[in-house]
Amino acid sequence: MTVLVHLVEPAAWRAALDTGALRPPSLADQGFVHLSAPGQVHLPAERLFPGRRDLVLLVIDPARLPGPVRWAPGVPGDPPGMRFPHLHGPLPTSAVVAVVPHRPPAEPVLPRPDDPLGRALTLHRSLRVRRAAELRDVPGGVAVLDPGFRYSRDDNRLVLHEPVDAGTVAATAAALAADAGWPHVAASLTWAGADDVAAELAGRGWQAEELLVMARPAAPPIPGRRAEAVDQREVHDLWERSWRRDLPPSEADLDEVVAQLVGREHRNDRVVAVTDLAVREDGRVVSAGQLRVDGATAAFESLTTDPAARGRGHGDAVLAAALDRAAGAGCDLVVLEADAADWPRHWYARRGFVPVGSTWEVSTQAGATTESSR
Template sequence: MTSATPRSELRRVQDFLSGFDRRQAARTVDFPGGFAAFDDAYALSRGNNHVLVDGETDAEALPARVDELMARLPYRHAYVLDETVAEVCLGPMSTAGYRHSTSLLMRHTGPVPARGGAREVGLDALRAPVTASWHRIAPQAGPDHVHDLVERRAARRRGAEVVLFLASFGPAGETAAWADLYMDPASGVAQIEDLVTDEAHLGQGHAGSVLDTAVRLAADAGCTTRFLTARPDDWPHRWYARKGFETIGSVSRFERS
C-alpha cells in the first residue's frame, strides 16, 4: 500500500469486492471473519466458488475451514482481502499445502480520459471471443471448465447496481477487446475487470479504447474511486500505471488442487 493512500480509500475498495462477491453468489455460508461463496451453475469456476476472508479470522483454523466448506469441490480456493490478515494466514495455509499468490489493487488517480470508442454489448457478443481467449490462456482447461469460465459472466449482473460489458471492434465488426465495468454510484466506487484483447488484435489500441471508455463512464456516473486488479508478475500492471493507475494494496489468493 502506498503511503499517500488513505486507509479509508483502500477499505472502500475492499468493501466493494466483498459486497460484489456476496451478491454475485447463488448462496453463501458465513463464518467469523468471512464467508464462502458458491454457485453450482458454474461449479468449475473458482471465481464463483471460494472462501473470502474480509475481516479478522482464526488463521490456524482457516485451512480446515476451507477444506470443510469446499469439501464437495475438487479444488480449494480462498481470498484474503487485508494484507495484514493475509500475512498471518500465510504460515498455516502454506503448511497445509496451499500455494500463495497476490493480485495488486490499482486505483485510478490520473486525468479522466475522453471516452474511447468502445461500447456496451450483450453476453452473446462476447461468447465466441471469450471462449477463444480461455483456450489460449488456459489450454489445459477442458470443455466443461471453459464453459463455466465463459458463462459465469451472467452471474456478475447480480454483483453491483450497474454492470456493463464493454467491447471495442475491429474493421470487419469483430470483437477485438472487452472488459467488465461494475459500478455502485451510491458509494462512488467502480471496478474494471477482465480486460482482454483478442490475440489477432494485439497492439492496435483496442484495450486502451475499452479502458478509457470504462474510466470515463465510471467518472460520469459519480464514481470517484475507480480501481482494477492486476498480477504483479505480469506486464499489464506497468501499462495500467502509465494509464493513471497506482497500486494501493493487494489481495492474497490461496489455492490447492
C-alpha cells in the same frame, strides 16, 4: 470522516443504479428518506426487517448529498432523546461510497469516503456475497457457494476479512469443498498482513497469488478513441478463446469448465450496473473489458485482447470508454486488481492507477497440490 447509512433490499438498490437515485416509499409517503448514523441502524433493522440477513447497507457521504440532512426524533420505543437523520429528497446513487452486506450479528465494516482501499475491498467482497447462491458463516468471514458454477473459484470460496491462521483457512476450505463437492479449495485473504498466512499456505503446496489493489479517479479522461458498449453475448466468443488458451490442456471436462466460466458473468448485472465494452476488427470482437458501477465506486474488470490484435491501442480504447462511463454515472473512484507479479500492473500505472494495498488469493485443487487460478 462521518458517514450515514441506509438499509435497503438489494433489488431496490439495483433498480436505483439504473435511474441514478433511490426513492423509497417513505419519500412519497412522508417526504423524506430515512437514514441512520452507523450506531443507530440496528434499531430500524430490528423493527422493519427482523431476522433478515440478505439486506445491504448503503454507506453515504453526507457531503455528496444535494441538500441538508435534518435530524428528527425516532419512533416510540427508540432510546429517549435519540434523533435520526432525514434526507428530504431522493438519495443520489453518487452519494453512496460503498454497499455493505448486512449480516447481523456481524459488525459491518464501513469504509470512509476518502479510503480508496477500503472502498475497493468492500466492492470486491460485496459483489461476491450479493450474487452468491448460498452463504455460510465461517471463521474470519463467509463462504460463497454456487453449485450451478462449481468450476468457478470466484463463486465457490472463502471470502475472509478478519485474521485467521493458515490451519483454520485450510481446514475450513477443505471441509466446505468436501461437503459442496468443489473440485478445488480457495480463499480470498483481504485483511492487512495476510501475507504471512499466504506464505504458510504456499509452503503447504497451495498456490498463493498477491493481487495489487489499484485505484484512480474516474476523471480526467484518457485521450484517444473509445470502445463501444455491446451486449455481453457478443463478448462470449472472445472469453471462450481466452479461457481455452489459459487453462491447462489436462483440465478435466474442459468444455464444461469453459462454459461455466463464460456463463457465470451475466449474474454480476443482477447486483451492480454492468457495461461490457468492446473493440471489433472486421466485425469480430478482439478486445473487451467490463465496468461495474456500484454507487460512487466502479470496478474495471476482465480486460482481454486477442494476441493477434495486441499493440494496436485496443486496451486503451476499452479503458478510456470505461472511465468515461464511470464519470458519467457519478463515480469518483475506479478500482481494479492486478497480479503483483505480472506486467499489466505497469500498464495500468502508466494510465493513472496507483497501488493502494493488496490482497491474497490462495487455492489448490481438491485432492491435489496446485492449479492455475480462475
